[in-house]
Amino acid sequence: MRIRVIAANWKMYKTPDQTRAFFREFLPLVAQHTRDEIVVCPSFLDLPAALESANGSNVAIGAQNVHWKEEGAFTGETSVKQLLAYDIHYVIIGHSERRQYFGETDDTVNLRLKTALEGGLTPICCVGEVLEEREAGATEDVLRRQCVRAFHAISVKKAAKLIIAYEPVWAIGTGKTATPEIAAEAHAVIRQEAGRIFGEEFAAHLRILYGGSVKPENASALMAQEEIDGALVGGASLDPKSFAAIVKY
Numbered sequence: 001m002r003i004r005v006i007a008a009n010w011k012m013y014k015t016p017d018q019t020r021a022f023f024r025e026f027l028p029l030v031a032q033h034t035r036d037e038i039v040v041c042p043s044f045l046d047l048p049a050a051l052e053s054a055n056g057s058n059v060a061i062g063a064q065n066v067h068w069k070e071e072g073a074f075t076g077e078t079s080v081k082q083l084l085a086y087d088i089h090y091v092i093i094g095h096s097e098r099r100q101y102f103g104e105t106d107d108t109v110n111l112r113l114k115t116a117l118e119g120g121l122t123p124i125c126c127v128g129e130v131l132e133e134r135e136a137g138a139t140e141d142v143l144r145r146q147c148v149r150a151f152h153a154i155s156v157k158k159a160a161k162l163i164i165a166y167e168p169v170w171a172i173g174t175g176k177t178a179t180p181e182i183a184a185e186a187h188a189v190i191r192q193e194a195g196r197i198f199g200e201e202f203a204a205h206l207r208i209l210y211g212g213s214v215k216p217e218n219a220s221a222l223m224a225q226e227e228i229d230g231a232l233v234g235g236a237s238l239d240p241k242s243f244a245a246i247v248k249y
C-alpha cells in the first residue's frame with residue numbers, strides 16, 4: 001500500500017498575506033483528512049508564513065528547489081541546511097520550468113537529488129517529456145534517460161524517501177491533462193526503470209505522482225489508476241476550495 005501524496009506547487013504566486021489567507025480557508029476544509037499526505041510548496045519568501053499557518057496541522061510545507069552545495073558563493077540559491085533550519089522536509093527538484101527557463105539539466109537534477117536525500121529531505125523529483133518528444137514516439141526513452149541520470153550514483157538505501165512526479169510538459173498549465181491511461185502508462189515505465197536501478201522492492205514502494213493540469217474535475221479519474229500515487233498541482237492549488245476538492249478526490 002502506497003500512501004498518496006497530494007502536493008501543491010505554487011510557483012511564483014502569492015505574497016505572505018495571501019499565503020496566510022489561503023491557509024485560513026484551506027485548513028478547516030481538510031482538517032479531517034487522513035487518507036493522503038498533503039504538501040504545499042510556496043515560493044521561498046512565503047515559507048515562514050506558510051509554516052506558521054500550517055503549524056500543528058495535517059499539511060506539510062515544502063520548498064521548490066535546493067542547491068547541492070552545503071554553503072558558499074551561490075547567489076540566489078538555498079541549501080539543505082537552510083531548509084532544515086526551518087524544519088522543511090519536502091522539496092521539488094527538476095521541475096520542467098527549471099529545466100526550460102533556468103538551465104537545469106539531468107546532471108544538476110542528479111546533484112540536487114543526491115544532496116537532498118543525503119540531508120534527509122523528501123525530494124519530489126520531476127520528469128516528463130515535451131510535446132515533440134511525445135509526437136516522435138520518444139516518451140519512453142526520455143523518461144528512462146531522465147531517471148537513469150537523476151538516480152546516478154544514489155544508493156537504494158539513500159533513495160528511500162524519493163518521490164517522483166511524472167509531469168508531461170505539454171500538460172503543464174495548458175489545460176491539457178494526460179488521460180489517466182496515458183499517465184498510468186508513463187508511470188509504469190518510470191516504475192520499471194526504478195526497479196531496474198534500485199530493485200523491485202524499492203519500485204513497489206516508490207510513489208509516483210502525476211502533474212499537469214490536475215483539477216477537481218479530473219482528479220478522481222486520475223487517482224483511480226493504481227499506478228498513480230498522488231498529484232503535483234500547479235494552477236488549481238492556488239485556490240483553497242479547488243485544492244481541497246483535489247485532496248478529497
Ligand code: PGA
Nearest residue numbers: 172173212213233234235
Ligand atoms: P499545472 O502545473 O497544474 O498548473 O499544470 C503543474 C506543475 O507544474 O507542477
